[in-house]
Amino acid sequence: MLAVIIDATQRCHVMHHIGAVDLALELRLDLDAWHKKFRPAAFAMCFDAANARDWRKAIWPGYKAKREKDLDLEAKIELARLESVSCGLPVFCLDGYEADDLIGSLARQWTEAADAKALIVSSDRDMVQFLRTGKVSLCTKFSRGADLVAKFVTADAWE
16 A cells, blocks of 8 residues: 655745636645545645744754745745645644644554555655655656656665
8 A cells, every 4th residue: 555645835935926726726636636646645745834844943043044034935835725625635734733644643653553655746855755665755856748757866875
C-alpha cells in the first residue's frame, strides 16, 4: 500500500504567480495525476498553519528571519487551502505547525501502522530527513502532461 503526501505549501510557493483559485485547481490536478499513476491507498495535502513559525521564533528569534514575508502569497495559500477543503480534498493543517512537521508525522504513522510505503512530494530538500529505505521516498520534481513525469530520491540513493 502507498500513501502520497504532498507539500502543498511548497507547491504553492513554486506556483506563486497564479491566483488562489487557480492554485487550488492545480493542487487538485496534482492529486489526480498522482492517483492515475500510482493508485495510492491514501493521500494527504499538507499546509503550513498561519502561526506555524511562532513557537520556533520564541525559541530561536533568527528562525527564517532573513526571509521576507510575502503577505500576498500567504493570503493566496490560505485561500487555496480553504478552497481545497471545500472541494473535499484531503487537507492537513494543524495550528502551530509547518507542513514539514505534518509530512514527517504522517509518513512515519502510515509506514508503521499500515506497514506500507509513503511517497513525499516536495521540492524542499529538508524532506530528505524523512527518507527510510524501502518505506519513505521523495519526489523532488514532477510535471503533469499526457503522463506524470517525476524525479525520485530514495534513502539508498541519498546516502
